[in-house]
Amino acid sequence: MTAIGTNDLAIDAENVARRFETTWVLRGVDLRLSAGEVVGLLGANGTGKSTLLRIVATLLRPHAGSVRVFGHDVVRASGDVRSLVGYLAHAPGVYGDLTARENLAFAASMLDRDHAEVDATLERVGLLDVADQTVRVFSSGMQRRLAIGRLLLIRPRLLLLDEPYSNLDTEGVALVNSVIAERVDAGAAALAVVHELAPAASVLDRTLTLADGRLGVTERVDEKTVISLVANDR
Amino acid sequence: MSWRREWRRARAIAWKDLRTERRSKAGFSSVTVLAVTILVLFGFALGPDASVGRDAAPGVIWLAVLFAGVLAFNRCYQIELDGGSLEQLILYPGTRRAIFAGKLLANFVFVALMLLVVVFAGIVLFQVRIPSSWPALVGILAAGTIGLVTLGTFYAAMASRSRAREVLLPLLLFPMLVPVLLAAMEATKALLGGNVMGDAGAWTRLLVAFDVIFLVATFLAFEFVIEV
């Protein structure tokens, strides 16, 4: 990789550590992710994948080390980082008593977007026909689509996705991949926590495996590798 | 950070909270009915004697609103916590004060409406004579509600995310509200008693001073509360 100035790096994390009471979930993680790159984050449950994602998203403060997103420090300049980041968490983060349209209208007001974009986004994520139902009745897959709709409204330069493909149908997986592709074409980067490589194969550039609190194995992802990985994934 | 955009965000949050409150069945009506129930229980405690009731009415009305109001404050953050949307709320650009302003607005509307019902019920139950200077009374009730809602919304941001939240919020909130309660009760009593504005005026000034001090303090302190 050509030497890139640190502020072109989507994520520049050095020696990040985070502890939960007396167990260290992350012990000195180093991670560089440049714009336009899509990286899969692998690792068994409880190895701190979500923790790392939440630190980059400025939701958790690292107990050691530092993280810069496009040159902005996540602790000191969290405001700037937040305007660049789109975080798709496990929990959909939608309001059950509001309808799909109201949820996105709320997000549009918070993001200072024009409300005209709401219906276009609903259509893009395939929820236009259920736009006026309260989200409480939605399946988790549909709620995830609504959260992706919010992500589109944010137009983030860094996507942080926590198991975006879990309980999504094939159409949903295609939607996630198309959103990632669209954002990457616009110069964004993406870090996605995944358990299986198959759904993400078409967009992933490389994977990192989080083990023992550190980022170890770095593998390039191409068709051949995915097949071998998927084979022994059973 | 243009004020206009911050204000738009605060309005959006207030609108969202109030819409959620109206949709969910356990919302406004049940808390208001609870407040009236508390009023009735005080009525039993004070006994049927009209003059005792009339004298205690201001105090009883405020206590009913306070106890019922506490439930609303914790709930307004529960909406965020249930769906995991508090994180998304924090991630929206702009300052965190817009979140506090929005919650404050929503809680003020909620408690103000409840107060209207409780005051009306209190006047009827305790045969309170409406004074000629009732606009001043509305002013005092508004100032008292601002004080109650400001601290209530602020402390609920912490209590709603800790253990034993139902105990922690009243434990933190009630001692802090002593000046509001005293001022609101005494000013209301002074007005209902028809005595000269002097006394009620002094209490009202204290109430307004309390509101201003703690509105500024809570706005400054909110990001320390919501961030960690």
Next chain:
Amino acid sequence: MSNWMFVGAAFAATWIALLGYLAHLQRTMRRSRDLFERATKAGNR
């Protein structure tokens, strides 16, 4: 006469409170020191 009883009670209450808190402090200090020794002993071995 009864006044002296109250004065006595006041001074007694003061010393009960002060010495009581001092005892609480000693207990807390002992507990923390044990914690500290156990941790640092285990830590640096």
Next chain:
Amino acid sequence: MTTGAVASVVPKSHASRWPVFGWFAFLFLIASQITAIAISPPDRDMGDLQKIMYVHVPAAWMTMLSPLAVLYFGLRYLWTRREEDDLLAASSAEVATTFAGLTLALGMIWARPTWGVWWTWDARLTSMLVLFLMLAGYLALRALIDERERRAQWSAVVGVLGALNVPIVYMSVRWWRTIHQIQSSPETVDRAYVVGLRLNAFAMLFVMIYFVRRRYEAALLERMAERAIERAALGQGAAR
């Protein structure tokens, strides 16, 4: 994570002068109580009851002073994020609660012979009671939160807001009471009495400072133990 703080706090390994200060504070308190009682003439109307003031008033002053410490260390923590400030704020709050409780008890012991009732809604006593409840709230908040950083930050904020409210509470309670009851303040002009009061106030102040320091040392030791365990956990991880 200042390791410097460790050296200064481990009393055993180096002759810290704090235990000496502790003895001095308590002896000075005994001395000033004896002198106060000795030199003070019986008050015209209250007789010997006035001697209760030699413990009640200093305890009340300390109860008003310690929340200022909670405010100061709380603000400092919000600025510096140093754990020492958080622990000092917590120690001051615990000591403040003790003194508040003592002041209330003494207030009641004084009220019984003076007004014939254990509790009167006297302005100062009542605001002291509210202060005690606010301190109880602060300690409850600290007890209910496990995450260290959140507990430190939230208790700092509650401490600051609480301290901000103390004068307002006192003012509102005093207005509330003066309308109904003449303000009874035992301020007699007698010089010996004032000297006795001031002497005891300083003695109580030294005792309070010793208490806060001692409580702080215990808290810091506990914190160092926690940190050592954390470092050990970090070490083991790498070794595996």
